[in-house]
Amino acid sequence: MLCGLNIFQNVKINSTVQIYNKIAGKYARSFNGSPEERSIILEFIKDHTPFKGISIEEVFENLESLVEMGIDGVETSRGTLAFSMFDMCRGGVPSKEMSKIMPKPAQAMTNIALKLNYPEKKFAFTEAYNRLPGKKLKEVLNDCPLILVGGMRGFPLMDQIVTNGEADFISLCRPLIREPLILKKWSQGNTNEPACVNCNKCLAGLAHHMVLQCREKKKF
Numbered sequence: 001m002l003c004g005l006n007i008f009q010n011v012k013i014n015s016t017v018q019i020y021n022k023i024a025g026k027y028a029r030s031f032n033g034s035p036e037e038r039s040i041i042l043e044f045i046k047d048h049t050p051f052k053g054i055s056i057e058e059v060f061e062n063l064e065s066l067v068e069m070g071i072d073g074v075e076t077s078r079g080t081l082a083f084s085m086f087d088m089c090r091g092g093v094p095s096k097e098m099s100k101i102m103p104k105p106a107q108a109m110t111n112i113a114l115k116l117n118y119p120e121k122k123f124a125f126t127e128a129y130n131r132l133p134g135k136k137l138k139e140v141l142n143d144c145p146l147i148l149v150g151g152m153r154g155f156p157l158m159d160q161i162v163t164n165g166e167a168d169f170i171s172l173c174r175p176l177i178r179e180p181l182i183l184k185k186w187s188q189g190n191t192n193e194p195a196c197v198n199c200n201k202c203l204a205g206l207a208h209h210m211v212l213q214c215r216e217k218k219k220f
């Protein structure tokens with residue numbers, strides 16, 4: 001079973017542990033854990049994931065318990081789609097595109113409200129933005145693999161992070177939305193930086209119930 005650890009950066013001591021039900025559902029049968037073990041872990045996560053998050057200390061306590069329960073890996077993340085989506089997806093805040101889900105008369109106000117609530121400066125993109133929390137998690141995880149996600153871009157840095165033992169796996173989201181074949185390119189020796197510019201318009205597309213694809217140059 002895989003487990004995602006979401007850390008809220010904007011609420012000083014808050015963070016939360018979140019299970020990715022979809023991943024768990026997809027892979028649970030191929031792991032050693034019995035269905036009973038799986039439901040115990042899911043219950044644990046549910047009981048320990050208050051909406052407002054928990055303290056960093058509690059994260060580590062929970063993580064120790066989860067490792068003892070036999071989870072197969074932990075993926076770092078940050079925030080949640082519902083609570084702090086741009087903490088999770090650092091970069092642009094497509095407030096104009098998102099405001100268009102509202103009826104026309106409400107769009108301008110929504111745009112302003114989004115700009116105020118999600119100031120771009122606060123969510124500026126930096127490469128490997130979960131690297132430091134990942135290092136801390138690694139201390140608790142022992143042999144349990146850590147999957148690092150969040151602004152993983154340059155191939156040399158990813159390689160270095162795995163070679164250093166800071167993470168066991170690297171996870172990519174937006175680079176793959178933009179270039180689904182990027183891993184193939186890298187495996188063939190072309191290790192160019194991903195073309196994704198972190199504008200988050202693909203995320204705005206989801207708010208419109210659009211198909212998930214790169215929407216950087218698309219009209220909303």
Ligand SMILES: Cc1cc2nc3c(=O)[nH]c(=O)nc-3n(C[C@H](O)[C@H](O)[C@H](O)COP(=O)(O)O)c2cc1C
Pocket residue numbers: 004077078080081088089090149150151152171172173174175202203206212
């Ligand atoms: C369109 C989109 C949808 C996402 N949906 C989820 C989600 O449902 N749950 C979640 O934990 N993270 C979600 N994420 C966050 C990603 O899993 C990932 O943590 C984040 O994009 C940072 O990785 P990246 O820099 O490789 O894109 C989503 C990201 C994007 C762009």
Ligand code: SF4
Pocket residue numbers: 174175177178195196197198199200201202203213214215216
């Ligand atoms: S819309 Fe395209 S460029 Fe913008 S963040 Fe999404 S994948 Fe990257």
